[in-house]
Amino acid sequence: MQKPTPDRPGEAPSEQGGDRHRSVSIWDVAKVAGVSHQTVSRVVNGSPRVKKATRDRVLEVIDELGYKPNRLARALAGGVVRSVTVLTSDTTLYGASLALRGIEEAARAADFAVSVSVLDDSSPLTPDDVAGRLARPGEPVLVIAFNAAGERAWRALPADFPAAAVVERPQEEHAGGRPEAWLDDRAAAAQATRYLLGLGHHTVHYMTIPSSTTRVGQRAEGWRDALTAAGHPAPEPLDGGWSPRSGYLAARRVVADPQVTAVLCGNDDLALGVLRAAREAGRDVPGDLSIMGFDDAPYAAYTHPTLTTVRLDFEGLGRGAFGMLHRLLDPENAPVLPLWAEPELIVRESTGPAPHRTA
Amino acid sequence: MQKPTPDRPGEAPSEQGGDRHRSVSIWDVAKVAGVSHQTVSRVVNGSPRVKKATRDRVLEVIDELGYKPNRLARALAGGVVRSVTVLTSDTTLYGASLALRGIEEAARAADFAVSVSVLDDSSPLTPDDVAGRLARPGEPVLVIAFNAAGERAWRALPADFPAAAVVERPQEEHAGGRPEAWLDDRAAAAQATRYLLGLGHHTVHYMTIPSSTTRVGQRAEGWRDALTAAGHPAPEPLDGGWSPRSGYLAARRVVADPQVTAVLCGNDDLALGVLRAAREAGRDVPGDLSIMGFDDAPYAAYTHPTLTTVRLDFEGLGRGAFGMLHRLLDPENAPVLPLWAEPELIVRESTGPAPHRTA
DNA sequence: GCGGGGGATGTGAGCGATAACATCCCGTCC
DNA sequence: GGACGGGATGTTATCGCTCACATCCCCCGC
Numbered sequence: 001m002q003k004p005t006p007d008r009p010g011e012a013p014s015e016q017g018g019d020r021h022r023s024v025s026i027w028d029v030a031k032v033a034g035v036s037h038q039t040v041s042r043v044v045n046g047s048p049r050v051k052k053a054t055r056d057r058v059l060e061v062i063d064e065l066g067y068k069p070n071r072l073a074r075a076l077a078g079g080v081v082r083s084v085t086v087l088t089s090d091t092t093l094y095g096a097s098l099a100l101r102g103i104e105e106a107a108r109a110a111d112f113a114v115s116v117s118v119l120d121d122s123s124p125l126t127p128d129d130v131a132g133r134l135a136r137p138g139e140p141v142l143v144i145a146f147n148a149a150g151e152r153a154w155r156a157l158p159a160d161f162p163a164a165a166v167v168e169r170p171q172e173e174h175a176g177g178r179p180e181a182w183l184d185d186r187a188a189a190a191q192a193t194r195y196l197l198g199l200g201h202h203t204v205h206y207m208t209i210p211s212s213t214t215r216v217g218q219r220a221e222g223w224r225d226a227l228t229a230a231g232h233p234a235p236e237p238l239d240g241g242w243s244p245r246s247g248y249l250a251a252r253r254v255v256a257d258p259q260v261t262a263v264l265c266g267n268d269d270l271a272l273g274v275l276r277a278a279r280e281a282g283r284d285v286p287g288d289l290s291i292m293g294f295d296d297a298p299y300a301a302y303t304h305p306t307l308t309t310v311r312l313d314f315e316g317l318g319r320g321a322f323g324m325l326h327r328l329l330d331p332e333n334a335p336v337l338p339l340w341a342e343p344e345l346i347v348r349e350s351t352g353p354a355p356h357r358t359a
Numbered sequence: 360m361q362k363p364t365p366d367r368p369g370e371a372p373s374e375q376g377g378d379r380h381r382s383v384s385i386w387d388v389a390k391v392a393g394v395s396h397q398t399v400s401r402v403v404n405g406s407p408r409v410k411k412a413t414r415d416r417v418l419e420v421i422d423e424l425g426y427k428p429n430r431l432a433r434a435l436a437g438g439v440v441r442s443v444t445v446l447t448s449d450t451t452l453y454g455a456s457l458a459l460r461g462i463e464e465a466a467r468a469a470d471f472a473v474s475v476s477v478l479d480d481s482s483p484l485t486p487d488d489v490a491g492r493l494a495r496p497g498e499p500v501l502v503i504a505f506n507a508a509g510e511r512a513w514r515a516l517p518a519d520f521p522a523a524a525v526v527e528r529p530q531e532e533h534a535g536g537r538p539e540a541w542l543d544d545r546a547a548a549a550q551a552t553r554y555l556l557g558l559g560h561h562t563v564h565y566m567t568i569p570s571s572t573t574r575v576g577q578r579a580e581g582w583r584d585a586l587t588a589a590g591h592p593a594p595e596p597l598d599g600g601w602s603p604r605s606g607y608l609a610a611r612r613v614v615a616d617p618q619v620t621a622v623l624c625g626n627d628d629l630a631l632g633v634l635r636a637a638r639e640a641g642r643d644v645p646g647d648l649s650i651m652g653f654d655d656a657p658y659a660a661y662t663h664p665t666l667t668t669v670r671l672d673f674e675g676l677g678r679g680a681f682g683m684l685h686r687l688l689d690p691e692n693a694p695v696l697p698l699w700a701e702p703e704l705i706v707r708e709s710t711g712p713a714p715h716r717t718a
Numbered sequence: 719g720c721g722g723g724g725g726a727t728g729t730g731a732g733c734g735a736t737a738a739c740a741t742c743c744c745g746t747c748c
Numbered sequence: 749g750g751a752c753g754g755g756a757t758g759t760t761a762t763c764g765c766t767c768a769c770a771t772c773c774c775c776c777g778c
Contacts, residue, residue: 036729039728049726050726069764075431077766078733078767090460091460098451244660276665299628302634304635384733396734403735408757409757434763437763
């Protein structure tokens with residue numbers, strides 16, 4: 001009489017008092033329900049080839065015992081994946097943090113676990129390094145590539161990884177390539193520039209955010225596009241960073257120049273810094289100078305003056321990127337169609353008609 | 360000599376062309392190095408009982424093959440942990456996002472993987488639910504409990520989980536309890552209030568952020584403490600939310616009251632909203648009305664007027680919380696002593712002497 | 719009445735590591 | 749010179765789960 005019920009291989013013959021904290025496993029459920037562990041596995045994974053009666057009983061036992069599948073074991077055994085690692089370079093950047101939130105939401109809805117691994121500029125980012133950040137080889141990856149570190153990670157990622165990214169612009173070289181979600185910043189910047197030109201400004205200056213791509217960002221290109229299309233030469237862009245402080249520092253000189261009547265900034269933080277520089281230089285906004293941001297940060301509607309900006313749907317973008325990855329993993333997964341909202345111009349107080357030219 | 364090299368149990372006798380993508384495992388290293396998998400494991404885990412020569416050879420092979428231990432397998436087998444799940448309710452709140460960053464930094468330094476699970480208000484948060492979010496039972500947890508959802512999660516967490524939290528205030532009931540990291544908001548708010556009273560304001564109003572605890576937050580208490588200590592009755596607090604918009608809405612009425620000359624806000628976003636409300640009501644800041652924030656968000660130094668606020672070291676707090684957890688897991692882990700910086704009053708333009716009383 | 723299909727289940731072999739215990743080897747000590 | 753002791757390694761059992769394949773059973777058709 002070795003086994004009345006198919007005993008768990010290593011089941012201790014003693015009573016259950018022994019182990020302090022072992023959680024209920026698939027075997028426990030199987031034993032109570034009087035089926036094999038594999039049947040339980042089938043029920044848990046929704047296999048169709050289980051008789052209804054059996055399935056119901058197993059479900060009942062699962063509920064009764066409070067069984068939760070162990071993600072680790074599942075992944076180890078090579079089952080369905082259900083986890084993503086997000087590679088991002090800064091969880092506090094407005095766009096990145098929203099994208100992360102979007103990813104997390106979508107992932108949770110799909111019952112995926114989300115790991116976050118932060119890239120700093122010093123990390124090597126060889127394929128090996130990236131692989132080392134994963135919970136297990138072959139785990140799906142989402143990269144938030146809004147800046148150089150993110151972009152590098154995205155490039156470093158071996159092509160055979162299941163991965164998707166939120167990027168500033170699609171990679172043309174890898175056209176065959178991997179799924180990427182992006183916002184049409186270029187068009188949005190062009191629209192913003194046209195809007196400013198339409199107000200009568202002779203030209204529009206642009207302050208850059210550090211771009212993920214080597215030379216110029218999408219926003220800068222859109223700005224240049226619009227200027228060129230309107231027959232205006234593009235002035236030299238101003239190098240900004242991400243913070244209000246960097247905007248302030250970069251703007252101090254230019255803002256004093258009366259020839260400059262409109263500045264489009266790569267994000268709202270920069271715009272805020274420029275706003276302050278303008279005020280210190282004694283220029284009225286928007287009377288003497290129009291200042292425009294990008295992103296529509298929550299505070300943009302409450303600064304003084306309130307910021308004209310472009311609203312970007314970073315959260316939707318994150319959700320979309322996850323959706324793409326999800327579909328990549330299994331084409332069954334419906335790609336939610338209207339993935340994210342288009343950029344939208346939000347006109348507030350910081351921009352206005354060009355001043356009368358006195359020169 | 361039964362087996363020249365101890366073959367891996369299920370090793371396919373065919374050549375290695377078969378499997379496409381299996382990563383190198385401990386067995387592969389063992390075979391190449393001519394030792395048992397266990398010896399490799401010992402080397403990887405720094406066990407002292409391996410001869411130097413052996414260790415060196417194994418390390419060499421590890422390097423040559425690019426072997427990386429599989430976290431999943433490691434965890435499954437009950438080895439050292441090296442992963443944390445962070446429970447947070449909103450990755451975009453300033454404090455929470457910084458705390459998350461701090462946690463991630465510290466975790467990475469300790470070679471821990473970080474998972475993030477976002478709590479929404481609707482999640483049930485029974486112990487079972489929390490357990491379901493973990494990669495595996497017994498995984499360490501860090502809770503960012505700045506608001507109600509986070510606080511609920513922290514309470515719901517069974518006491519036998521290895522866990523730590525970043526909280527608004529220590530839980531007195533569970534005094535025996537679990538490690539918690541917090542900033543002395545109460546003292547900071549009291550200090551802020553005293554500062555305002557010192558400017559000659561007859562009283563100070565307070566606008567709350569949604570508190571994690573049932574009735575009032577730490578900041579509100581500190582404010583009340585200071586008022587009481589100075590012999591002033593505390594006016595009814597204003598209910599704010601987290602956003603500039605909510606601050607604006609909540610302030611519109613009060614701000615018109617000339618009796619109100621100083622408002623301390625639960626965070627900078629609220630202060631920004633109040634600032635706008637004040638401007639719309641025609642009140643000069645800081646001439647007629649002093650407005651003060653909390654947090655020292657990056658933009659606070661660039662608003663108009665710039666915001667007097669309290670700088671809080673959320674990032675350090677996150678690092679500290681991880682440190683506590685790390686030590687909890689293994690007392691060996693040195694508790695980095697100066698865990699985080701104390702709150703610091705940052706005086707800028709939005710506060711000033713009380714106006715002369717005309718009434 | 720019997721060989722065939724399937725559907726419903728069970729069995730056994732790993733996944734990649736660690737823990738616990740079993741060996742092996744070699745220098746010491748009596 | 750042999751038993752002893754301990755460091756260096758090897759072996760085996762597990763962790764909790766999924767795969768691939770083996771069974772088993774029942775119903776159908778000729």
